[in-house]
Amino acid sequence: MLPYPFKSRESLKRTGKSKNLQVILEGVHDPKDEKPVDSFRELLFLEGQLPGKHNDYHTLLRFLRMRDFDLSKSKDAFLNYLKWREDYGVDAIPKEFKYEEFKEVKKCYPHGFHGVDRYGRPVYIEKLGMVDLDAFSQVTTIERFVKYHVSEQEKTLNLRYPACSIAAKRHIASTTSILDVKGVGVSNFSKPARSLFMEIQKIDSNYYPETLHRVFIINAGSGFRVLWKALKAFLDMRTLAKIQVLGSNYQSKLLEVIDPCDLPNSLGGDCTCSDYGGCLLSDKGPWNNPEITEMLQEVFETEELYNNGENDGITSVEAFASSMGGVQIKDADNASTMKHGDLKQGMETSYVDKLTSQKIQSLEAALKDTKTKIQALEAALEDTKTVLKGLVRHIEELKR
Ligand SMILES: [Zn+2]
Numbered sequence: 001m002l003p004y005p006f007k008s009r010e011s012l013k014r015t016g017k018s019k020n021l022q023v024i025l026e027g028v029h030d031p032k033d034e035k036p037v038d039s040f041r042e043l044l045f046l047e048g049q050l051p052g053k054h055n056d057y058h059t060l061l062r063f064l065r066m067r068d069f070d071l072s073k074s075k076d077a078f079l080n081y082l083k084w085r086e087d088y089g090v091d092a093i094p095k096e097f098k099y100e101e102f103k104e105v106k107k108c109y110p111h112g113f114h115g116v117d118r119y120g121r122p123v124y125i126e127k128l129g130m131v132d133l134d135a136f137s138q139v140t141t142i143e144r145f146v147k148y149h150v151s152e153q154e155k156t157l158n159l160r161y162p163a164c165s166i167a168a169k170r171h172i173a174s175t176t177s178i179l180d181v182k183g184v185g186v187s188n189f190s191k192p193a194r195s196l197f198m199e200i201q202k203i204d205s206n207y208y209p210e211t212l213h214r215v216f217i218i219n220a221g222s223g224f225r226v227l228w229k230a231l232k233a234f235l236d237m238r239t240l241a242k243i244q245v246l247g248s249n250y251q252s253k254l255l256e257v258i259d260p261c262d263l264p265n266s267l268g269g270d271c272t273c274s275d276y277g278g279c280l281l282s283d284k285g286p287w288n289n290p291e292i293t294e295m296l297q298e299v300f301e302t303e304e305l306y307n308n309g310e311n312d313g314i315t316s317v318e319a320f321a322s323s324m325g326g327v328q329i330k331d332a333d334n335a336s337t338m339k340h341g342d343l344k345q346g347m348e349t350s351y352v353d354k355l356t357s358q359k360i361q362s363l364e365a366a367l368k369d370t371k372t373k374i375q376a377l378e379a380a381l382e383d384t385k386t387v388l389k390g391l392v393r394h395i396e397e398l399k400r
Pocket of ligand 1: 271272278280
C-alpha cells in the first residue's frame with residue numbers, strides 16, 4: 001500500500017509549529033481511514049476517474065463511509081456524483097446563478113444558516129411549519145429552488161466548513177440542523193411539498209453524503225408524528241440515527257449543543273440579528289468574518305494555481321457571497337480573535353507541499369501499476385520459458 005505523504009505535516013513537526021492553517025483545514029486523519037482512502041484513490045486513479053480537484057481525502061472518505069467502505073459501491077456512488085456535477089453544471093452555479101428571489105423566498109420558507117454549535121459546526125435552521133407553499137410558488141419554482149439549494153451546499157462545503165475550521169481551530173465538515181415542524185402534519189404535506197422534499201433529499205443523500213452531524217426536529221406534535229412514520233421510510237439508518245424528534249420542551253436540548261449567543265431567541269437563545277431583520281436572514285457565522293474569508297481566498301487562489309486552472313476561477317469567496325441576490329455580508333458578531341499572522345505563516349508553502357505531494361502520490365500510483373504490469377510480464381516470460389524447455393525436451397526425445 002502506498003504511504004500517504006503529507007509533507008506539510010512532516011515539515012511542521014520539524015519546525016515545531018503545531019497548528020497552522022493547512023493542518024486545521026485538513027484535519028487529523030484517522031489511521032484506520034487512511035488505508036481505505038488510499039485504496040479508493042488508487043482504484044479511481046488507475047481507471048482515470050479522479051479529476052485533480054476532486055482528489056480530496058475527505059471527499060473520498062465521505063463516499064467510502066456512505067457505502068460502508070465497500071470500494072466498488074463507493075466507486076459507483078463517486079462516479080455518479082461526478083457525472084451529476086457535469087450534467088447539472090455544478091461548478092458554474094456559484095458564478096452564474098443568481099437567486100434574485102432569495103428575500104421573497106425567505107419570507108414564505110424561513111430557513112438559513114445561523115452561527116455555530118459549541119463544537120464549531122455551522123447550524124442550519126428551517127421553520128417548516130411556517131412554509132407557505134402558495135406564496136412560494138408565486139415567487140420561485142422548484143427547479144430554481146433546487147439550484148439554489150445546490151449553490152448553498154457548495155457554499156457550505158467550500159466556504160462554511162473551511163471558515164468554521166479556521167474559527168474553531170479544528171477540522172469541521174458537518175452541520176447541526178434544527179427543523180421546526182410546529183403545525184406540520186399530513187394535511188400540509190401536499191404533492192408539491194412532497195416532490196420538493198424528495199428532490200432535495202435525493203441530492204443531499206447522493207451527492208453530499210455524510211455532511212450531517214445531527215438533526216433536531218422540534219415542536220413535533222401528534223400530526224407530525226404521523227407524518228414522520230411515513231417519512232422515515234425514505235431515510236437510511238445512518239441518517240435516522242442522527243435525528244432527534246423533540247416536542248415543545250426542546251430548549252434545554254438545543255442549549256446543550258449551542259451557545260445562547262448563537263441560538264435565535266425564538267428558539268430559546270439570546271440572538272435576534274436585529275440589524276438584518278432576523279436571525280434567518282443574517283447568515284451569521286465565521287464564513288462572514290473578513291479576516292477568515294481573506295485567508296481562504298488566498299488558499300483558493302493557491303489551489304487554483306496548482307490545479308493548472310482546473311477550477312476555472314469559479315471557487316472564490318466572492319462568488320459564493322454573490323450567489324444570493326444582493327445579501328450584504330457584514331462582520332459576524334462572533335468574529336474570531338485568532339492571530340491572523342500565526343495562521344497565515346507557512347500556509348502557502350504547506351499548501352503547495354500538499355498539492356505537490358498529491359501529484360507525487362498520483363505518479364507513485366502510476367509507477368506501482370507499471371511495476372505490477374512488469375511483474376506480470378516477467379511471470380508470463382517465466383511460464384513461456386518453462387513451456388519452451390518442455391518443448392525442447394520433447395523434441396530431444398523425438399530425435400532419439
Ligand atoms: Zn441571530
